[in-house]
Amino acid sequence: MTIVPVALGTRSYDIQIADGLLDRAMDVLAPFVARGRMVVVTDESVAKRQLPRLKASTDSAGITLHPIVLPAGEATKSWSQLEMLTDQLLQLGIERGDHVVALGGGVIGDLTGFAAAIVKRGCGFVQVPTTLLAQVDSSVGGKTAINSRAGKNLIGAFHQPSFVLIDPSVLDTLPARELRAGYAETVKYGLIDDADFFAWCEAHGAELLDGDRAAQTEAIEHSVAAKARIVGEDETERSGRRALLNLGHTFGHALEAETGFSDALLHGEAVAAGIALAFGYSAHKGLCSADDAERVSAHFKAAGLPHGLTSAGVRAEGAKLVFHMLHDKKMEGGTLPFLLARGIGETFLARDVDLDDVAAFLDSAD
DSSP, X not given: XXXXXXXXXXXXXXXEEOTTGGGGTHHHHGGGOBTTEEEEEEEHHHHHHTHHHHHHHHHHTTOEEEEEEEOOSGGGSSHHHHHHHHHHHHHTTOOTTOEEEEEESHHXXXXXXXXXXXXXXXXXEEEEEOSHHIIIIITSSOEEEEEETTEEEEEEEEOOOSEEEEOGGGGGGSOHHHHHHHHXXXXXXXXXXXXXXXXXXXXXXXXXXXXXXXXXXHHHHHXXXXXXXXXXXXXXXXXXXXXXXXXXXHHHHHHHHHTTSSTTSOHHHHHHHHHHHHHHHHHHTTSSOHHHHHHHHHHHHHTTOOOSTTTTTOOOOHHHHHHHHTTXXXXXXXXXXXXXXXXTTOEEEESOOOHHHHHHHHHHOO
């Protein structure tokens, strides 16, 4: 078992990573169970594939499992589903000292974490991520949110989990498309500030996507350690350090908005295209070499991921995509910061980007 601490003073917590850990979940989740029961939020797909494994562990420990099963998909991060979830938690008598378990991908983790942040003015929650994207990124760091008509993740709160349980074996039942989408967030860590890890991805990414457990586990452990370090340095993005984790997201969220936050473009797919566009725009501005931008695009293409507008299935004009960006939660003083790059592993936050120039670049981008 690998244990990665997230150092946040009195709110510090551990991430535990081990193959088959879900089957012996009560070995590590016992401290978060109260009154002989466990309330678990999941979705219809995960309920079929992974909930029985968790239930076997709780049954063996004499713990009663109370599952709340929601629809699968990005549309579940909505006001209506949040209302339904909080109502059910209150009906179950959730107390401020209780913990709710989020068993699922980023959608379930984000929604459950936000519900936990606001029920009774805040109760505890535990993340048990079941997708690669959630394991390497969204389950760690305490960002919780739902989407609104104005954009993605605009309604939410910082609410740290009390524990994160990661079992790479759950990836065996993950659809290939979902696995690829999560891989985009994995590659991101190499592009932010770790060129050696990006080179590792180029060398071993195909093995990871083919189901090689050693490659998957190494990528998860490396990514989680990187995120834990950054979150510990800048929990709520006040210094700008944590903002580096948003590489590709400003472009990506605009693509998601244009496709209606639907399964037409998964979040990880949008991030891959967004990262490629961020590097493409950086090259356009003369900040990084065209070779670096092409290297990033080629890697996502080889992984079967979108690597630009056309491959993401987006045909919108640049001005319309920039309009979506204006609703980005990172807007500050009427200015939208962008994550750009001076090279592989050299991402930085730019606060002087001309949005008209971004629109013109998008009009000419592939």
